[in-house]
Amino acid sequence: MSDQGHEHHSDFVPRRFLLAEFSTPAGLLAGTTKMREGGYKNLDMHSPFPIHGTEEALGLKRPKIPLIVLCGAIAGACIAYSLIYFCNVFDWPLNIGNRPPHGPPANIPITFELAVLLGGGSAFMGFFALAKLPQPYHPIFESDDFARASVDAFFLSVELEPGTDIDRALADIRAAGALSGEIVEESER
Amino acid sequence: MPPLFRPRHNTLAQISLFVVAAGAAGVPLGLMLYARTPYARGMQNPIEQPIQFDHRHHTRDEGIDCRYCHNTVDRSPAASVPQTQLCLNCHAQIWDKSPILEPVRESFFQNKPIKWTRVYQLPEFVYFNHSIHVNKGVGCVSCHGRVDQMAAVEKATPLTMSWCLECHRRPEANIRPVEEVTNMEWQPQGDPEEAGRAQAAKNNVATRTSCTTCHR
Amino acid sequence: MSCDDNHEARTKDRAKRRSLPIAGQTSSPKYWRSVEERDRTSPVPGAANEFAGGTFDVAQYGQEDGNGGNSVSRRGFMQVASLSTAMAAVGACTKPAHKIVPFVRRPEEVTPGNPLHFATAYGLDGYASGLLVESHEGRPTKIEGNPAHPQTLGATTSFEQSLTLSVYDDDRAKQIRSGTRPLAWRTFLAETAARTSQLGQNGGAGLRFLISPTTSPFLGDLRKRILDRFPSAKFVSYSSVADDGATDGTKLAFGKPLIARHKVASANVIVSLDADFLGEGNEQTRLSREFAARREPSRQMNRLYVVEPAMTITGAMADHRLRMPGGDVGAFLASLVSMMASRGIAALAPLASLTHGQRHWDPKWLVAVATDLERNRGNSLVIVGRRQPAAVHALAAALNVALGNLGNTVEYATPLTSDPTAGVAPLGTLVQEIAGGGVDTLVITASNPVYGAPVDFKLAKLLERVPNSIYFGLYEDETAAACKTMIPAAHPLESWGDLRATDGTVSIVQPLIAPLWGGIQEADVLAAFVGEGDVGAHALLKKFWKTQGKAPGDFDGTWERWLADGIVPGTAAPAEAGLTVDGQALAQAVAPALGAARQGMEIAFASDPKMYDGRFANSVWLQELPHPITKLTWDNAAMVSEATAKALNLEDGDVVEISYRDRRIDAPILRVPGHADDVVTLPLGYGRTGGEKVAAGIGFNAGELRFSDAPWFDRGVRLEKTERQIKFSITQDHWTMAPDGRETPPPVVSATIAEVLNPHSKFHTEVEDRRPDPEHPQPVIHKPVDYSGQPYKWAMAVDLNKCTGCSACVVACQSENNITTVGKENVRKGREMQWIRIDRYYTGSFEDPEVVTQPLACVHCETAPCEYVCPVNATVHSDEGLNEMVYNRCIGTRYCSNNCPYKVRRFNFLNYINDYSAARELGMNPDVTVRTRGIMEKCTYCVQRIERKRISTRIEGRMIQDGELLTACQQGCPTGAIVFGSLNDSNSKVSQLHADPRRYDLLYEIGTRPRTVYLARVRNPNPELGQPEKAGGHE
């Protein structure tokens, strides 16, 4: 993916992005696919809402979130049950109104709750971790138009490897159906 | 129009996230650790008394048994600080002019008790009973430390409930022959585990962890 | 003003005191557990008193006598001495200047942390109750009965239990004063000396003493010496609830004033005529024990008939109860007597004609009683209450004699009080003397006569005519206000003296603590008049007994044994022998007294089971104690029957104007089941206007309507409904076991003796369904924990057949366990704190109900519902099956209480102990944590006693024997209805009771497996009278 933004090398080489607006989600999808087939790497789409077919257009792998959540939930359940067991059975079993120290039915609620808590927590954390957010600064914010990306505009961004032919890239993106195209450059600080 | 945030803000954001997370985890942890420090438990802190009474001198040098002064320790919940008269049993003859002992004489003749400072303070809802412990062979040293080496007595043990429970769950470690309870140097013969268990059986030790054993 | 307000008042003037800490969150104890701690806590006035007290007084009185304070006044000495006394108890060091001798049968060294027990005695109306007082480091903390004492037999009344509260009462009078001028004791002595020498010139003609009736030989001797010095001086005894009727009655019957000594133990049939012999009087504790002993369900079970106007404790125990106005009781007895006469009892023949006109009671009843008495000649007993006039007592005496009960169930003996009578008559003469201006110096040691005396005596006004009126009392009460000079009395637990039990046995009264507020002892006051005021009661007392020849040889040794035992052997007084009744004379004497009663509604006065005659009015324990019958707290009420209330269209709490003769007072109405119609009963002892902060403004003063010619009852009272309404603080709003008509199992099982003795009766199936059955155990999910491996398996059994509901256990528990009081408002809200709740249920008709009382505290369920709902393990089970409540762990969710089917848990909704005076804290039991706000509490089976005993026995290397460990309620109970012990000991009393055929478990059906079980109530009705009909309950 496309951001080492916060790594500062002594000799700073700004990252450059090709940013192009498309008129419709459909157009954006088509354009993206075209560019990707045209051999461009590090593409990304920007839209005010999720668009069907994004994954295919960008050629993404299966999302990792579900697995993370599963692990979180299982961890939660295990922690809860073993905690209860440790406290009321192992460390200090007490005679609570003639009930046995280890009463599985009584442990269900908390086990379940903690599974949900850690599962949900990891779903949330997981997303921000994978998206590397919070990231208040990103080079494409340098573009003034980009503000509309969260309102009603559909952008395609391509991180250009050093030494890419800018004009050709611009030409390609117009060919891919973009309304406009511009180059944005990362600033040092 | 330049973007709202600059690259440095990314670092800032991440650092602040880390700080919050660390704080959330660290503060409770820190408190739990603090609660277990000798400082929080008021240990290792010699207490100054109205009279410079030196346990080293009386017990080690003179070899006076603890129970000569703390004479109710084996028949009452309270070990009891000796009454002034007891001091004068000896100090009517020895050091009877010593200025250090002036407060003792004053206390005796004016019938005013000497106000000693507490060293071992249990909360009022804890009902510790010296007599049963002494009679079952728990040595003074087990809770009070080497008083015979303290110029001014200090708290030697944390007195937390979990500390009490340790012994109430595994008493063998602290059981000795009843006649040795006041002996500061006593060590079990042979394997302490074995010896302890045997001794506990011999003293008919039956520790309890029911709440009302201590809380009423 | 409710007691809450008082509390505020009190907290204000104690602003400087540190506010009490949250239990468990402080390192500063509110009580001493040892000398060290005590030293740390003394800025506490009590402690200060004991330490600084002496020297302080020396200084003060030094000024007084101008000797610059180097001369130690007697009082100063007293307190210096008391200091060393306290030190003695504390440090086990110096010999106490005043000897305090440990009880012989409790050989315990004087040891800090270990309580001591001292024998002493207390006399409510002059006759001794032998007590054992538990003392922690010199502070009396708990009252028990002295088992060796013939009157208490080890039990107590709620009055006696409350002594450990009153001794620390901050409201007590603290300063000798003449008008507003503070006096030093020796100044008072000087002035008295001067005055007495004047008085001496005319033989003390103007010198009068108004004292409480007392049996004290020592005070009697002082009195003699005073009279020797002042031949024309006079002593008058007065008590507003005196037994004059009885003594006058015996005078009528036998020609000389005598007192009856009852022995219900040997009575098969008891006819109680307006006599609450289980609830009041000098014999109540012993009679309760004897009576209960005969309630064991067997053919020997006794039968109790009660005839009374208002429901009393005794009435509640009755097998048959007949309600009638107090004024008609005499007529009833007369009819009974004549019926007996008609059945050929020769001795009664002369009285046959007495039979009385009106007969509004069921004739069957009379016949039944007569037959029963006849059947049980020699083993029957007729008891008449103190409220009845002489004539009735005389007839009863005649009847007892005629039935041959004399010597078996009752005997008569010379009164032991220095004056045979202490009622209206003697006071009347004194009043006339005062009115005549003949009294110069009046010394009042009687308890608050200005409040208690009949209104027509106008005592308060009269006292203005006495140039030198001296009141000796515990409080700045009504009488103190009316007298010139006030001398703060030392509390019974602060005094030396002696008293005699009803059988004459002498007990030495010894102080448990030096007077906290510098009170003076009665002996010292009297001694002042023979110029020995500064000798000291202790010295005088010993001197007196030295001369009594009871201790040949080593007097000091014997003296100490007396103190230790609590009784002086060989002092019992024999009963009168060969008593006969002259029927003719008697008939003439009593006939007029039994003349037709006047018409109109009856006004009746009754001594209160909580306030007595008002002298306990400042005890928060007793104020908040639910009335044994009405369950009313913090109030008294004009009690009427349902019918009467209906007729006057009155509801509970309606304030009525009661007008009688020329006087009227306002009082709230309370309907009481079983109350006689056309009678309004007014309990005495309330509406106090003295300086006592707690008592102030509680209830109304019935004494306002009490005239010298009708001290107990009279006809012709009128009730006018007013607009006002008051809300009572009643702890039990409902009367029956199914107030709304639901069909749930009754909490109390009761049956007749016939049903119990018949193994096939439905009674047996009923109780069997309500207790574990080894053959068919209750279905359980979890295997019951096995406690048989434990050294003990604590359990309790309560015999409902013995419980009279007297409530001594409630106060005993309160005293033992530092249970707080909450005040009127909070009781009304339902937040009372007493761990023991004595549930009172009525069955049968409202007019003639049967009453059952059921003491209910935590029953220590084995499958305790309270435990599994506590989120923090604050209430759990002990290894021996106690349901433990860990105060310091409790966060106060109150879930445990919600889930307690018995509702026996109590919660500190507010920080009630904030309001404690510093002194009251001295009376706390140091073995029990003082609970602060937000903590749940409940009966612990007196676990502090269990653990003490366990430790001492384990040190001795033995097991706790059955019966050597008593819970506070068990020890206080006069009837022995409560039994506690270990079920692992199959021979223990409690094990046997758990196996008793009458045993049943409360709420057995919900499977809580309680450790406290109940034994069904049994009645012994007369078959000839049949069963009172079981009508539906009343709400």
Add this chain to the structure above:
Amino acid sequence: MAAPQLDVRDPLEPVALIEGAAGHTDKTINDSLLAHVWRGAGKGWWACFAVALSLLGMLVISISWTLYKGIGTWGNNIPVGWAFGIINFVWWIGIGHAGTLISAILLLFQQKWRTSINRFAEAMTLFAVICALLFPLIHTGRPWFAAYWLLPYPSTNGIWPQFKSPLTWDVFAVSTYFTISLLFWFLGLVPDLAALRDSSQSKMKRTIYGMLAMGFRGSGRHWAEYKWSYVLLAGLSTPLVLSVHTIVSFDFATSVIPGWHTTIFPPYFVAGAVFSGFAMVMTWMIPARRFLGLKHVVTMKHLENMNKIMLVTGMFVSYGYLMEHFIAWYSGDPYEFAQFFYTRMRGPMKGIYWTMIFCNVIVPQIFWSKRWRTSIPVMWFASILINVGMWCERYNIVITSLHRDFIPSKWENYMPTWVDISLFAGTIGLFSTLFLLFLKFIPAVAVTEVKELRHELAHDPTADPVGETH
């Protein structure tokens, strides 16, 4: 469970979930839905806010007084150990449930009509749970300990919480519920915060919203993970919401008290919760859509659907009542029988009982009629009545059951004090305050989701509804 029933019809029906969709563009939707955030607070808002704040003041005062004096300042006693505190707790938690139900369960069932109300409902959940959370703590006798003794931390006294107690379960359930709802809500909010950031005018607003938006840039790679984590959170919230009120109901169901000790509580509590929750949404939504100009996205269709849900859940609740009474009779347990047929129906608190029956059993029946189901005033008053009824239900369960249980000698009546009442009023104040702030600073409707919905609704996905903007 409620959702499946309503799943049956709606998708088949032509739905006007956005009125005049054709006339709208992403831009207009964006602006119209954010408008109320930019618009300065009007008089109406300030008026409401003032009222809310004063109620909040009462809350602060009564809580301080309670902490200073103790629980004795409440009307509680023995036997009524729990009263207003727990009633309010259960009531608020119940109200919270509608939010989760709408946002999570309807999402899983692909109920498109949810989009316009879910943000609103989720906010309500959060604030309701905050109000609820107050009570378990302050109703304890010693809150300063309750605050941490309930947690399993290694203390120096070596003692742990008691995990068999439903109260301990509550601690975990309610805190989990709050946390998850908060995360779920915030996650849904992030794209809108980005939109706010990008359409705000002042630097300060941009900075604040920018920080909250965390630099979200609508990246396709992000959306890919985002959708999953959002759906999974929804998937977890669904059983969570059911479990929470189940566990709350265990506080009563696991006890021995007649009227508490019953197995029907979990389902009937959950149904009741949704019932009251939707009523509360309704009570707030009706004025909100009017005064915030949301009528075009919160249409009659939405309101009608919610009324249907109230009808269904109302029937659930009524069934619950029916079963309670039937079992009380059928089980032959005399205490149970007495509880329902004497104490509740005829006891001193029968007024509350019959109010409950009226509001919860009779009132919802009006929604059988299409006319009333679609009449704004009718449904608004009905929703308020239902809120009242559900509060009365909890009064019946908590207080009426306690005040007369097994042994008649310790029956007591209950009388609330001013503290009790101002605590309840105060939480309403707290709720309103938070809600008004929410309406002021955060889009009341999930803008992003509405935009997405608009595109999905466009019949031909290839067509270009916004073409003419260029």
